[in-house]
Amino acid sequence: MMKKKYKFMTCNWENLIYLNFHMDPELLAPFLPKDTEPDLLNGKAVISIVCFEFSNARLFGFKIPFHQYFPEINIRTYVKKKDNGNIKGIYFLSEMVPKFMTYFTGKFIYGEPFSLRKLKISKTEKDLKYFIKDSGCEMEIEAGKKNMHSDRELTEEEEFVIERSLAFCGKASQNARMYEVKHQKWNLVESSNFNFTIKKIRHISSDIQNVLLDKKPESIFMTDGSGVEVYKDLFI
Structure with a gap:
């Protein structure tokens, strides 16, 4: 059998805000697929809360009715394969959306950790705010945009995350499945006035909650985003 890549989704991810926290990798490891391990930055695992605008979604080339624009917030970490440390990527711990079909498809068809949340976005030309307030999660994340692009070099942490x-994806008792995510190079957005409050995230493990609720992020930044193509392997 041989693998052949096929494109199953296209969409736009734009106006991304990243809050990045450091964590003891030994506390994170039990929550990862069994054939992966934390990819470390200076000896620490990194957990990111990432907010973005999701739009123009097509699944196998077809538009998804009533799901063409909405905000999303995910909580993710960074992993590598145990048998090949050069294979590195993102592992999602939580993906929060306000649209039922996105939640249903992601959770029950693709096995991703989606949850349906009362998630909204408020934006002007210069300000952007993502917020959730429901029984399981409460957070607000806000940034002011000074310029659409920043010319400075990426820091080590920014490059590690972006x-x-x-x-x-996959549960801790399983081997991971991999998806390839293709997009043009994302640019840093020159930003200011980052504000955030995180009061509860009840649908993730207590060890990870404690990091996000009790610690300050090591870094906060924005990128512009772009169109995205998502590929999966097909055995033929």
Whole structure:
């Protein structure tokens, strides 16, 4: 049998805000697929809360009715294969959306950790705010945009978080499945006035909750985003 890649989704991810926290990798490891391990930055695992605008979605080339624009917030970490440390990517711990079909398809068809949340976005030309308030989760994340692009070089942490082309999914008792995520190079957005409050995230493990609720992020930044193509392997 041989693998052949097929494109199963296209969409836009734009106006991304990243809050990045550091965590003891030994506490994170039990929540990862069994054939992966934390990819470390200076000896620490990194957990990111990432907010973005999701739009223009097509599944196998077809538009998804009533799901062409909405905000999403995910909580993710960074992993590598145990048998090949050069294979690195993102692993999603939580994917929060306000649209039922996205939640249903992601959770029950693709096995991703989606949850249906009362998630909204408020934006002007210069300000952007994502917020959730329901029984299971409560957070607000806000940023002011000074300029659409920043010319400065990426820091080590920014490059570690942004430059990822693979996504892993699967439960801790399983081997991971991999998806390839293709997009043009994302640019830093010159930003200011980052504000956030995180009061509860009850649908993730207590060890990870404690990091996100009790610690300050090591870094916060924005990128512009772009069109995205998502590929999966097909055995033929």
